[in-house]
Amino acid sequence: MDSSVDHWRDHLRYMIVEQGRHRYGEDRPMKFKVIRMLLPALLAVGVVPTAAVAQPAPTSSAAKSLSLGNKDNGQSFTVQKGEAIIVHLTGRKDGGTIWSWTAPTAANGTILHRQHLVTLPNGDVDALFRAVADGTTTLGSQSRCRVITPGHVCTRMSILWKVTLKVR
Numbered sequence: 001m002d003s004s005v006d007h008w009r010d011h012l013r014y015m016i017v018e019q020g021r022h023r024y025g026e027d028r029p030m031k032f033k034v035i036r037m038l039l040p041a042l043l044a045v046g047v048v049p050t051a052a053v054a055q056p057a058p059t060s061s062a063a064k065s066l067s068l069g070n071k072d073n074g075q076s077f078t079v080q081k082g083e084a085i086i087v088h089l090t091g092r093k094d095g096g097t098i099w100s101w102t103a104p105t106a107a108n109g110t111i112l113h114r115q116h117l118v119t120l121p122n123g124d125v126d127a128l129f130r131a132v133a134d135g136t137t138t139l140g141s142q143s144r145c146r147v148i149t150p151g152h153v154c155t156r157m158s159i160l161w162k163v164t165l166k167v168r
Contacts (some may be wrong), residue, residue, distance in 0.1 A: 004027055007037050014076075017057065017062065022034065023139065035069055044051045051078015055124075057107045063113065064079075064080060064084070064136070065081045065083060065084040065085070065086055066083060066084070066085050066086070066099050067086045067155075068085065068086065068087045068088070068139070068163055069087070069088050069089065069090070070089055070090055070161065072163055073160075073161045073162065073163070074163070075163055075164075076163065076164040076165075076166070077163060077164070077165050077166070078134050078165075078166045078167075078168065079131045079165055079166070079167055080096070080131065080167070080168065081131050081132065081134060081168070082130070082131060082132075083131045083167075083168055084128060084129070084130055084131075084166065085128070085129040085130070085139070086126075086127075086128055086141065087104045087126065087127040087128075087129070087141075088124070088125075088126050089101040089104070089124065089125050089126070089141055089143070089161060090123070090124050091120070091122050091124050091125075091143070092123060092143075093122070093123070093148075095146075095152060096147060096148055096149030096150075096151065096152030097145050097146065097147055097148060097149075097152050097154055098122065098123045098143060098144045098145070098146055098148050099144065099145055099159070099166070100119075100123035100125075100143065100145075100146055101119075101123060101124065101125040101141050101142070101143050101161070102121065102125070102142045102143075102144065103125060103127065103141070103142065104117075104125065104127045104129075104136070104141040104161075105138050105139070105140060105141070106129060106137050106140045107139075107140070108135065108137035110132070110133055110135075110164075111131065111132065111133045111134075111135040111136075111137045111167055112129045112130070112131055112132065112137055112165065113129060113132050114127055114129050114166070115129065115130055116128035121164070123143070125141065125162055131165070131167040132167075133167065134167055134168055135166075135167055136164065136165070136166045136167070137164075137165055137167075138162055138163065138164050138165070139163050140160065140161060140163075140167060141160075141161045141162075142158045142159065142160055142161070143158060143159040143161065144158045144159075145157070147156040
């Protein structure tokens with residue numbers, strides 16, 4: 001690897017470690033915005049920090065990624081085996097409550113492996129999946145209310161987020 005790739009890998013590792021040190025710091029959301037901006041580029045060149053991903057990146061220099069968010073609920077996508085799927089779901093503050101997303105999960109873990117997960121106090125969740133086998137599965141998460149200010153009340157309702165992914 002050349003020195004610029006090493007620099008970005010080390011920088012991303014530093015940001016992932018730093019997020020654990022700033023529980024409610026103002027700079028924390030910015031670090032995750034930077035990670036979300038850099039991650040697809042780092043995946044594309046095959047650089048994935050070992051602190052964030054349990055399995056090695058594909059050897060292909062043309063690795064692709066698919067970014068999914070709140071707006072993609074209910075949609076279907078086709079991805080290639082080896083492709084990265086990046087999920088970012090944004091929580092919502094509503095008065096004295098926060099609607100927080102649960103960890104996204106794949107209905108079939110033999111098709112999509114979750115390699116990285118970050119949940120934030122503001123209700124956001126970021127996850128990185130890798131398409132590892134042919135087939136069709138879903139990714140899903142739920143947004144649930146939690147009280148952050150005494151005196152406020154949450155409903156028992158939850159909001160479902162779900163996408164269908166075909167891997168070929």
